[in-house]
Amino acid sequence: MEFIVDQQVQDIELPENLKLNTFLQEFHSECHHPECSFGFYGFAFGQSPFPVPKLIQNELVKNASKGAYAAVPGIPELRSAISKYNKYYFDIDVDPQRIYVGPGTKELIFNLLEILHGTVILPTPAWLGYLPQIRLLKKNYHMLPTGANRKISPNSLRKLGLRLQDRQKILILNNPHNPTGLLYDRLELEEIADVCKEQNILIISDEIYAQTTYDFSKFVSMGKIYPEGTFVTNGLSKSHAAGGYRLGYVIFPQNASDLQLQFKKILATEYTAVSTPIQHAAVAGFEISDEMNEYFTITRSIHEIMGEYTYNKLAEIEGVKITKPEATFYLLVNFNHYSLELQTAKITTSQKLSEALIVHPYHTAIVGGDSLVLERTDYSARIAYVDYDGGKVYENYKNHKPKTASEREEFAATNAPKIVAGIKMIKRFFEDIKKENLKNLKAKNDSLKITS
Amino acid sequence: MEFIVDQQVQDIELPENLKLNTFLQEFHSECHHPECSFGFYGFAFGQSPFPVPKLIQNELVKNASKGAYAAVPGIPELRSAISKYNKYYFDIDVDPQRIYVGPGTKELIFNLLEILHGTVILPTPAWLGYLPQIRLLKKNYHMLPTGANRKISPNSLRKLGLRLQDRQKILILNNPHNPTGLLYDRLELEEIADVCKEQNILIISDEIYAQTTYDFSKFVSMGKIYPEGTFVTNGLSKSHAAGGYRLGYVIFPQNASDLQLQFKKILATEYTAVSTPIQHAAVAGFEISDEMNEYFTITRSIHEIMGEYTYNKLAEIEGVKITKPEATFYLLVNFNHYSLELQTAKITTSQKLSEALIVHPYHTAIVGGDSLVLERTDYSARIAYVDYDGGKVYENYKNHKPKTASEREEFAATNAPKIVAGIKMIKRFFEDIKKENLKNLKAKNDSLKITS
Incomplete structure (x- = not known):
C-alpha cells in the first residue's frame, strides 16, 4: 500500500536525539578494527549523568497508585511548588x-509555537530541537547568527526586528546556552528586553539549564x-x-489569561495532562529542601570541574x-583553524568531521x-562533558571536595577517565590530520618535482 | 501586552475533559439550595473506577530510578510485550x-493525523476528542452520520468516498464505540474494510475499549x-x-516502514519519548499473566453488570x-421523545439539557x-456507569460472583448506590418536565379561555 505523507512532515530534519542514534548505529555499531572492542567516548549526548534525587524517586514510589487523569495545567500541589521554587531560586x-x-x-x-502567531527569530548556534518544530508548524522564521562572543547582539536583533513585517515576533532565547555553555548577565538581558519591547517581540526563554549555573x-x-512578554520554560530534565521522567513547565507572561485559555485548549486537545504519578514525584523536586539544595550545589560544582578540565585540555590543541x-555541561569548540587540512583529507563538512572522529582509532562521539544550526562547513562541535559514573562521582565529591585548582x-x-582519554583522542586526531597533510603536501611536492 | 493567537487555535472547541470541568465548575461549584450539600451523580467522566493493577504499580516502584531518556518508539521490552499481548488477546x-x-x-x-495526508471521515456520534485535533491541523473532514442502528453504513461510506476527491482518505473507526458502547462484528468490519480498500481509505482504529468487551x-x-491499511491504537487508559499514567500505543499497517520513519521524526520533534518509569511499569500490564487476565475478566464483568442495570432502569423512562x-462503560440515551416538552421549558439544546440536569434537585452530570458531535437540538446523552468505589466493588465481585439476572x-x-439514585433523578426530571408541561398547557388553555 502506498501512503501519502503531508509535505511539511517530509521536509523537516531528524531531531538531535534521532540523528545521534542513527549516526552511532550507522558509524559505530561495531568497530571494524580486529583488535578493538572499545565503544566510544561520549561527548555527544546531552544527558545529566547523576541519579534522580532520592526524594523524587520516593514520591514516585508513594504515588504509583494514582491512575486518575490529572487536571490539564498540572496538579495544584505541583504548580504551587513550582511557584515557590521560582521565588526561592530565581526571585520571580x-x-x-x-x-x-x-x-x-x-x-x-x-x-507555544502552535498558539503564538508570528515570525520566529532563532539565534545561532542553537540546540537542534527548535528548528524541526518551527518547520513542522510552517512558521516563518529568521536565523540570527551571533557574533564572535557567541551572544545575541541587541543591535542585530533590532535590525532584524525592523525588517520583519509581522505584527508579532517570537525570539527563542536559550539561557544558559546549549551548545556554548554561556550565560547572559543582567545587563545583556536588559538590552535584549529593551529591543523586544520596542519591536513587539515575545520571548520564549528556555532556561532548562538555569540551575546548573556554576556561580548560581x-x-x-x-x-x-x-x-x-516572556514565556519561561524549565523542568526536571537537566x-x-x-x-526520562518527561516533565517540564512554562510560566506565562503576566496578564495573559486569554492566551492561557487557548494554551489549555491545545494541551487538552493533544495530550490531556502529564502522567499523574510523575507529577506527584516532581513536587518533591521543586519543593525547597536541604536535600535538593545540596543536590543542586554538588551537581553544578561537578559540572563546573569537568567543564574547566575539558576547556583547559582542549585549549592545548593548537589553534582551537x-x-x-x-553553566550547562557543554562547550563549543571551533576547529576552523584546520579547515584546509580537513578539506584536503576530504572531510568537507562538520558532519564528515563527526564521522571521522567516531571511527577507529578515535572512537569519539561529538555533535557537529x-x-x-551552523553552516555545514563550520567545523565547530559541541562537547558534552558528562561521560562518567554520576552516582559514584557524586559520592566522591561529597566525601572530599576538591579546593585548589590542582585538586580540581x-x-x-x-573521576572521569573517559573524558581524559577522549580529549586525548580529539587532540591526536588533529595532530594526525596535520601530519597527514604534511605528508600529502610533501608527496604532492615530490610528484610536482617529477613531472616538472 | 496584547498577544496574537494563531487563527486555527482560536477556532477549535474545548475538548471533552475541559468542557466537563468548566461546565461542572460553572453550574455546580456549589448547590444554591439552602438545605443541600450534595455533589452530583457522575455519569459524565469517562474514567475507569478500578485501581491500577498491583503488578503495574509494583513495576513503577521498581523503576523509579530510571531517569534516562527512552528510545523514541518505546523501550524494546515494552514493544515486545505489546506484540505478544496483541497475539494473545486479539490474535494479530x-x-x-x-x-x-x-x-x-x-x-x-x-x-497520525499530522503525518497522513488526506480528508478525514468522522462517523457520528463520536468521542469529542477527534474533532478539535482535526480542526487544529486544518484538515479537510467530513462527518458520516450513522443510521438508526448507530453504526457506520458501508453504503454511505462508499458514497462519501466516491464524492471525496482526495487521493487518500482517513476513516476514524472507534470500536468498541464511545459513546454508544456498541461493538462491530467481524462481518461489519469486513464490509467496511472492503469499501476502504476500494476507495483508498486508511483507517485509524481506536480500540482503546477492546479489552472491556463483555463477551470478549x-x-x-x-x-x-x-x-x-489500518493503524490500531490502544493503551493503558481504559x-x-x-x-493518568498516560501511555498508549499505535500499531502501524504492514509494509509502512517509510511512513514509520516520518512518524518517528514527529515524535522526536514533539516529545522525545514516553516517561521511562511509566514504560517499564506498562510492560507488566501488557505481559500475559494470570493476574492481568483475572483483572480484565473481573472488570469487564462488572462493567457489564452496571451497563445492564443502567440500560434496564433507563428503559423504564417512557419513550427513550x-x-x-x-463493551465500554457507556451507553447513549436519546430523549428526543420529550423534544416538545423540553422546548416549552426553554431547554432548547442538548447543552441546556445538561445544564438543567446538573442543578438542584437533580444533581446529575451527563454528556450532552x-x-x-451530534446536532445541538438532538437530546441525546452519554451515560457513563462508573460512579462507584471500584476497589471495593472489585473485591465484592471477587468474593461473590452474581450469577442469575436478579443477583446481577x-x-x-x-454496589453502586449513586448509579441507582442518579437514574432515579433522570427519571424524575423527565416526569417533572412532563408535569410542568401539562401545567403550562393547562395555564395556557385557561388564559386562552379568559381571553376568548
Whole structure:
C-alpha cells in the first residue's frame, strides 16, 4: 500500500536525539578494527549523568497508585511548588495560575509555537530541537547568527526586528546556552528586553539549564526582566537529572489569561495532562529542601570541574577556539583553524568531521556544526562533558571536595577517565590530520618535482 | 501586552475533559439550595473506577530510578510485550517494530493525523476528542452520520468516498464505540474494510475499549481484517484503569516502514519519548499473566453488570431510546421523545439539557449531544456507569460472583448506590418536565379561555 505523507512532515530534519542514534548505529555499531572492542567516548549526548534525587524517586514510589487523569495545567500541589521554587531560586513572583505543566519543555515549546502567531527569530548556534518544530508548524522564521562572543547582539536583533513585517515576533532565547555553555548577565538581558519591547517581540526563554549555573548568584531569569512578554520554560530534565521522567513547565507572561485559555485548549486537545504519578514525584523536586539544595550545589560544582578540565585540555590543541562555559555541561569548540587540512583529507563538512572522529582509532562521539544550526562547513562541535559514573562521582565529591585548582584537575582526571582519554583522542586526531597533510603536501611536492 | 493567537487555535472547541470541568465548575461549584450539600451523580467522566493493577504499580516502584531518556518508539521490552499481548488477546501477528509508544492514544492519533495526508471521515456520534485535533491541523473532514442502528453504513461510506476527491482518505473507526458502547462484528468490519480498500481509505482504529468487551470472544480488531491499511491504537487508559499514567500505543499497517520513519521524526520533534518509569511499569500490564487476565475478566464483568442495570432502569423512562452496550462503560440515551416538552421549558439544546440536569434537585452530570458531535437540538446523552468505589466493588465481585439476572441486578443496586439514585433523578426530571408541561398547557388553555 502506498501512503501519502503531508509535505511539511517530509521536509523537516531528524531531531538531535534521532540523528545521534542513527549516526552511532550507522558509524559505530561495531568497530571494524580486529583488535578493538572499545565503544566510544561520549561527548555527544546531552544527558545529566547523576541519579534522580532520592526524594523524587520516593514520591514516585508513594504515588504509583494514582491512575486518575490529572487536571490539564498540572496538579495544584505541583504548580504551587513550582511557584515557590521560582521565588526561592530565581526571585520571580509567579502566581501558580500562570504555570502550565507539560511532558517535557520540548513539547511545551512546540505548543507555544502552535498558539503564538508570528515570525520566529532563532539565534545561532542553537540546540537542534527548535528548528524541526518551527518547520513542522510552517512558521516563518529568521536565523540570527551571533557574533564572535557567541551572544545575541541587541543591535542585530533590532535590525532584524525592523525588517520583519509581522505584527508579532517570537525570539527563542536559550539561557544558559546549549551548545556554548554561556550565560547572559543582567545587563545583556536588559538590552535584549529593551529591543523586544520596542519591536513587539515575545520571548520564549528556555532556561532548562538555569540551575546548573556554576556561580548560581549570576543567573538571572528573563522572566524577571521582561515579565510582560516572556514565556519561561524549565523542568526536571537537566537540573534534576530526570530527562526520562518527561516533565517540564512554562510560566506565562503576566496578564495573559486569554492566551492561557487557548494554551489549555491545545494541551487538552493533544495530550490531556502529564502522567499523574510523575507529577506527584516532581513536587518533591521543586519543593525547597536541604536535600535538593545540596543536590543542586554538588551537581553544578561537578559540572563546573569537568567543564574547566575539558576547556583547559582542549585549549592545548593548537589553534582551537573554545567557549568558556559558565553553566550547562557543554562547550563549543571551533576547529576552523584546520579547515584546509580537513578539506584536503576530504572531510568537507562538520558532519564528515563527526564521522571521522567516531571511527577507529578515535572512537569519539561529538555533535557537529550542522546539528547546531551552523553552516555545514563550520567545523565547530559541541562537547558534552558528562561521560562518567554520576552516582559514584557524586559520592566522591561529597566525601572530599576538591579546593585548589590542582585538586580540581586531579578530581576530574581521576573521576572521569573517559573524558581524559577522549580529549586525548580529539587532540591526536588533529595532530594526525596535520601530519597527514604534511605528508600529502610533501608527496604532492615530490610528484610536482617529477613531472616538472 | 496584547498577544496574537494563531487563527486555527482560536477556532477549535474545548475538548471533552475541559468542557466537563468548566461546565461542572460553572453550574455546580456549589448547590444554591439552602438545605443541600450534595455533589452530583457522575455519569459524565469517562474514567475507569478500578485501581491500577498491583503488578503495574509494583513495576513503577521498581523503576523509579530510571531517569534516562527512552528510545523514541518505546523501550524494546515494552514493544515486545505489546506484540505478544496483541497475539494473545486479539490474535494479530505484529512485529514489535510496527509498534510505537506514545503519551496516550490521544497524542498518537494527533500525530497520525499530522503525518497522513488526506480528508478525514468522522462517523457520528463520536468521542469529542477527534474533532478539535482535526480542526487544529486544518484538515479537510467530513462527518458520516450513522443510521438508526448507530453504526457506520458501508453504503454511505462508499458514497462519501466516491464524492471525496482526495487521493487518500482517513476513516476514524472507534470500536468498541464511545459513546454508544456498541461493538462491530467481524462481518461489519469486513464490509467496511472492503469499501476502504476500494476507495483508498486508511483507517485509524481506536480500540482503546477492546479489552472491556463483555463477551470478549466477540471482539475483532480491524488490524486483523485490514492489516495493510489500518493503524490500531490502544493503551493503558481504559482496560488497565490507568488513564493518568498516560501511555498508549499505535500499531502501524504492514509494509509502512517509510511512513514509520516520518512518524518517528514527529515524535522526536514533539516529545522525545514516553516517561521511562511509566514504560517499564506498562510492560507488566501488557505481559500475559494470570493476574492481568483475572483483572480484565473481573472488570469487564462488572462493567457489564452496571451497563445492564443502567440500560434496564433507563428503559423504564417512557419513550427513550437507548443503545444496548456490548463493551465500554457507556451507553447513549436519546430523549428526543420529550423534544416538545423540553422546548416549552426553554431547554432548547442538548447543552441546556445538561445544564438543567446538573442543578438542584437533580444533581446529575451527563454528556450532552453536542459534546458527542451530534446536532445541538438532538437530546441525546452519554451515560457513563462508573460512579462507584471500584476497589471495593472489585473485591465484592471477587468474593461473590452474581450469577442469575436478579443477583446481577442486586449486585449493581448494592454496589453502586449513586448509579441507582442518579437514574432515579433522570427519571424524575423527565416526569417533572412532563408535569410542568401539562401545567403550562393547562395555564395556557385557561388564559386562552379568559381571553376568548
